[in-house]
Amino acid sequence: MENVLRPLIVLGGTVLLTLAIGWGTDRLLGKADERDHDTPLWGLLRRARIPYQLVLCTAMLRGSYDQTKLLERHQVGIGRTLTLVLIGSAAWLVIRIAAAIVETTYTRYARVHRDAARVRRVRTQVELIMRVVSAIVIVVAASSMLLTFPAMRAAGASLLASAGIIAAIAGVAAQSTLSNMFAGLQIAFGDMVRIGDTVVVDGEWGTVEEITLTFLTVRTWDERRITMPVSYFTSKPFENWSRGTPQMTGIVYWHLDHSAPIEAMREKLRDILRHCPAWDGRAYGLVVTDTTPNTIQVRALVTAKDADDIWTVRVAVREQMITWLSAEHPYALPRVNTADSVLPPYRVPSPDRASLRKAYDFPRTGRG
Numbered sequence: 001m002e003n004v005l006r007p008l009i010v011l012g013g014t015v016l017l018t019l020a021i022g023w024g025t026d027r028l029l030g031k032a033d034e035r036d037h038d039t040p041l042w043g044l045l046r047r048a049r050i051p052y053q054l055v056l057c058t059a060m061l062r063g064s065y066d067q068t069k070l071l072e073r074h075q076v077g078i079g080r081t082l083t084l085v086l087i088g089s090a091a092w093l094v095i096r097i098a099a100a101i102v103e104t105t106y107t108r109y110a111r112v113h114r115d116a117a118r119v120r121r122v123r124t125q126v127e128l129i130m131r132v133v134s135a136i137v138i139v140v141a142a143s144s145m146l147l148t149f150p151a152m153r154a155a156g157a158s159l160l161a162s163a164g165i166i167a168a169i170a171g172v173a174a175q176s177t178l179s180n181m182f183a184g185l186q187i188a189f190g191d192m193v194r195i196g197d198t199v200v201v202d203g204e205w206g207t208v209e210e211i212t213l214t215f216l217t218v219r220t221w222d223e224r225r226i227t228m229p230v231s232y233f234t235s236k237p238f239e240n241w242s243r244g245t246p247q248m249t250g251i252v253y254w255h256l257d258h259s260a261p262i263e264a265m266r267e268k269l270r271d272i273l274r275h276c277p278a279w280d281g282r283a284y285g286l287v288v289t290d291t292t293p294n295t296i297q298v299r300a301l302v303t304a305k306d307a308d309d310i311w312t313v314r315v316a317v318r319e320q321m322i323t324w325l326s327a328e329h330p331y332a333l334p335r336v337n338t339a340d341s342v343l344p345p346y347r348v349p350s351p352d353r354a355s356l357r358k359a360y361d362f363p364r365t366g367r368g
Contacts, residue, residue: 015057022053040107044100051096054089058082084145091141095134102130120194120242124211127195131213193233193240198307200239201228246306247280250314254298254321260332262288262298265321269300272320278309295334 026049033042062082106126110119193199197208199218206220216233218226232238241248266286273279282303290297300317304310325332 017060018053018057021056022049025049025052039104041100041104044103045097048093048096048100051089051092055086055093058086058089062086080148083148087141087144087148091137094137098133098137099130102126102133120196123196124194128211128213135213193238194242197240197242199241201226201232241307247282248304248307248310249283250302250304250310252300252302252314252318252321254300254318255295255334256298256325256332257334258291258296260296260298260325261329262286264329265298265325268321268324269317272317273302273313276313276316278304278312278316280305280309 026046029042029046033046036042062079103126106122109122193208193211193216195208195211199206199208201218204218204220204226206218206224206226208216209219209225210217211230214230215227216230218228220226269284269286273281273284280303283301284303285301287299288296289299300321302310302313302317304313
């Protein structure tokens with residue numbers, strides 16, 4: 001009877017104690033979250049309750065399993081399995097706690113600072129730092145798991161002795177990966193490009209959606225995703241429309257007939273912009289920039305507070321100006337000349353010398 005009750009008491013007591021501690025901790029975090037709504041730390045820490053309870057359960061089982069006298073022949077293997085689970089759950093818990101602290105810090109910073117560019121820069125740095133921390137924790141946890149095996153401890157000296165050779169081989173084999181990792185750190189702390197920036201890469205206009213240590217994702221205006229290595233942004237030129245102030249100046253071109261009413265177009269442009277909410281009111285203008293034998297090129301300059309609004313202003317100006325010209329001044333639109341061509345005046349071909357001799361009967365001389 002004792003051999004049956006002892007395992008049940010130890011295992012059942014461990015599970016019940018784990019659930020009780022986890023429930024009590026979750027209740028305390030919930031009350032703290034209700035008292036302090038401005039700090040998301042307590043709510044974020046509640047997301048770590050699963051790895052927290054797993055750490056408690058495996059730690060208590062690892063310490064009390066010897067008392068169960070259950071499967072004694074496999075006691076070493078079970079103990080090692082519990083140790084591996086404990087290391088893995090502890091790494092999971094550390095990552096969750098670090099993510100909660102980092103996210104809380106970023107949220108407080110975003111509430112205090114109103115500069116959108118600076119907030120996006122901090123967001124990019126925070127995410128890359130979190131990825132680095134997660135990678136370090138995972139590597140340390142994996143190393144700790146391997147060191148639980150006696151064979152790995154015995155091979156430790158030889159591994160350390162050959163560390164230089166392994167590092168050289170790894171550096172040559174993973175040269176592109178390492179360059180991307182360093183480029184990711186350079187982007188994060190060099191403030192070259194940030195999450196949420198509007199960029200133009202290889203002729204594609206889009207918004208930076210994700211930045212990791214190795215790749216960067218750009219979401220285009222038609223909701224496509226372009227994934228590029230981060231080393232591209234440190235080695236090749238690209239346009240960052242969100243760099244500095246977000247204000248932008250846009251250009252709209254028309255090809256019109258030479259008789260287009262330029263002054264009336266300036267007044268119409270002013271009227272269009274006054275009724276366009278996306279125009280920021282800073283500046284506008286309309287001039288003739290080029291001419292050809294058949295058309296003239298008219299350029300309008302408009303301004304807006306950011307890249308999204310400048311697109312809206314350009315589309316509205318282009319569409320409404322063409323509609324107005326078609327309705328009020330159709331002669332201003334480019335036309336194709338379909339008139340009959342005028343032939344050059346008719347000329348009598350000049351006669352040759354033989355015809356002239358025959359006609360005028362010139363005397364034949366030595367020189368003719």
